[in-house]
Amino acid sequence: MLEHIELFFKSIFVDNMVFAYFLGMCSYLAVSKKVSTAVGLGAAVIFVLTVTVPLNWFLDQYILQPGALAWLDGNRETPELSAYADYDLSFLSFILFIATIATMVQLVEIIVEKFSPSLYNSLGIFLPLIAVNCAILGGSLFMQSREIETAALALNYGFSSGIGWFLAIVAIAAIREKIRYSNVPAPLRGLGITFIITGLMAIGFMSFGGMLTGGEDAPLAPQAQTTQTTIQPAIEKEVETTPLVVSE
Amino acid sequence: MGLLSKKDTRLILDPLADDNPITIQVLGICSALAITAQLKPSIVMAVSVIFVLGLGNVVISLMRNIIPSKIRIIVQLIVVATLVIIVDQVLKAFAYELSKELSVFIGLIITNCIIMGRFEAFALGNGPWKSFLDGVGNALGYGVILIIVGFFRELLGSGTLFGFKVLGDSVEKTGLYAIGYENNGFMVLPPMALIVVGIIIWVQRSRNSALIEEN
Numbered sequence: 001m002l003e004h005i006e007l008f009f010k011s012i013f014v015d016n017m018v019f020a021y022f023l024g025m026c027s028y029l030a031v032s033k034k035v036s037t038a039v040g041l042g043a044a045v046i047f048v049l050t051v052t053v054p055l056n057w058f059l060d061q062y063i064l065q066p067g068a069l070a071w072l073d074g075n076r077e078t079p080e081l082s083a084y085a086d087y088d089l090s091f092l093s094f095i096l097f098i099a100t101i102a103t104m105v106q107l108v109e110i111i112v113e114k115f116s117p118s119l120y121n122s123l124g125i126f127l128p129l130i131a132v133n134c135a136i137l138g139g140s141l142f143m144q145s146r147e148i149e150t151a152a153l154a155l156n157y158g159f160s161s162g163i164g165w166f167l168a169i170v171a172i173a174a175i176r177e178k179i180r181y182s183n184v185p186a187p188l189r190g191l192g193i194t195f196i197i198t199g200l201m202a203i204g205f206m207s208f209g210g211m212l213t214g215g216e217d218a219p220l221a222p223q224a225q226t227t228q229t230t231i232q233p234a235i236e237k238e239v240e241t242t243p244l245v246v247s248e
Numbered sequence: 249m250g251l252l253s254k255k256d257t258r259l260i261l262d263p264l265a266d267d268n269p270i271t272i273q274v275l276g277i278c279s280a281l282a283i284t285a286q287l288k289p290s291i292v293m294a295v296s297v298i299f300v301l302g303l304g305n306v307v308i309s310l311m312r313n314i315i316p317s318k319i320r321i322i323v324q325l326i327v328v329a330t331l332v333i334i335v336d337q338v339l340k341a342f343a344y345e346l347s348k349e350l351s352v353f354i355g356l357i358i359t360n361c362i363i364m365g366r367f368e369a370f371a372l373g374n375g376p377w378k379s380f381l382d383g384v385g386n387a388l389g390y391g392v393i394l395i396i397v398g399f400f401r402e403l404l405g406s407g408t409l410f411g412f413k414v415l416g417d418s419v420e421k422t423g424l425y426a427i428g429y430e431n432n433g434f435m436v437l438p439p440m441a442l443i444v445v446g447i448i449i450w451v452q453r454s455r456n457s458a459l460i461e462e463n
Contacts, residue, residue, distance in 0.1 A: 019438070020438060022277065022278060022281040023278055023356070025277040025281070026275060026277055029274050030274060091336070092333075094332055094336070094355050094358060095329040095330065098326075098329050098358055099326065102325050103322070106322075132359050132364045133359065134278035134356050134361075136359070137356060137358060138352060138359075141355045141356070142352060145351060145352055185450075186453075186454075186457075187450050187451075187452075187457075188449070188450050191271070192446050192449040193446070195443070195446035196442070198442050200443075202438060202439035202442060206439065
């Protein structure tokens, strides 16, 4: 249970799709002019991620990983005995993952259109866009490279990274609605200021970094590792100065 | 350029500046920013995208009359995924360290919006040679921004270029460090990539006021 809660908050805040890895930036920038459309796209992303990450987890476990085909001759528990032990299909993961995502998006579109026309009208235009949203494929690829252990954790990971993306796009849409009334320098209007605001928001989200592990867990990205070395001196300084205040 | 007509030259040169995929068309930011903390991965990424987009545009353009429009997205994704697998396998074979460093971002070239955007906007309606030029031009425009961002982030962030200590040694205090210069550790963090691109957009649009957006 604890690992579920940890993964949930970690995927939303620490490993936020937009602010930590820049995934799904294209639609994030293009569809963030109004809060209502941003909410629609965000909901669609949560939905598709929740469906595709566990699906791709099963593909990865039963087809793609080295030795994953062992279940074919009944040696799932003891893969080294299987005739398929040496098969490694992981080079096919890109093409299988993207095919799953594209078909799932089409399926979801058809089902939603059939059963809930009102939802279809609000999500409809965004669904085809989602097939080429990096956040979706990124979710599956991170799931694979981080070797998530169970299907339930994969489901949790898909859902919570979707929520992280949703939060990011709704937040930037709200800011962009307000910034229309501000006097932004002309060459920065539109795209430029959005980039800079996203950068500032990402700096804010970096402060979630040590929330769960106390900063001991080394993150994946090489640039994230330097975070710790640069931030630590600042923290030490604070510790040194606080006793002085107390003694006064 | 005997081989290229005036129109063909424009196909290559326009995306480098006034029709740049990143700063004007807002495409392909996804996989671009995360790998620009250093110059070397930026260049590898740029070369990979040039390969994928140039060839992919040709393939799609050759098939443009036989792809049913309803399933074209899936066809396009399969073509890109195949090309990206080739890039990934080549990198794993000849530059394993680098491919570990780029991790999932090579795979994310598949969903790079530049690629789908150019397929949809150009390759589906033009011949193979023109599509090839358009693909290479746009990928070059993308690569230029990547390399500029990578250059500044590595130079200001770690004081190196391609790993060479161009500003002197920060530990032994030689070169610039001898007169009190310090690396800006903030530049290697992810948020600065966004701010550097924001500044590039600012510079570009103040030089060419026709590009300024309405609020």
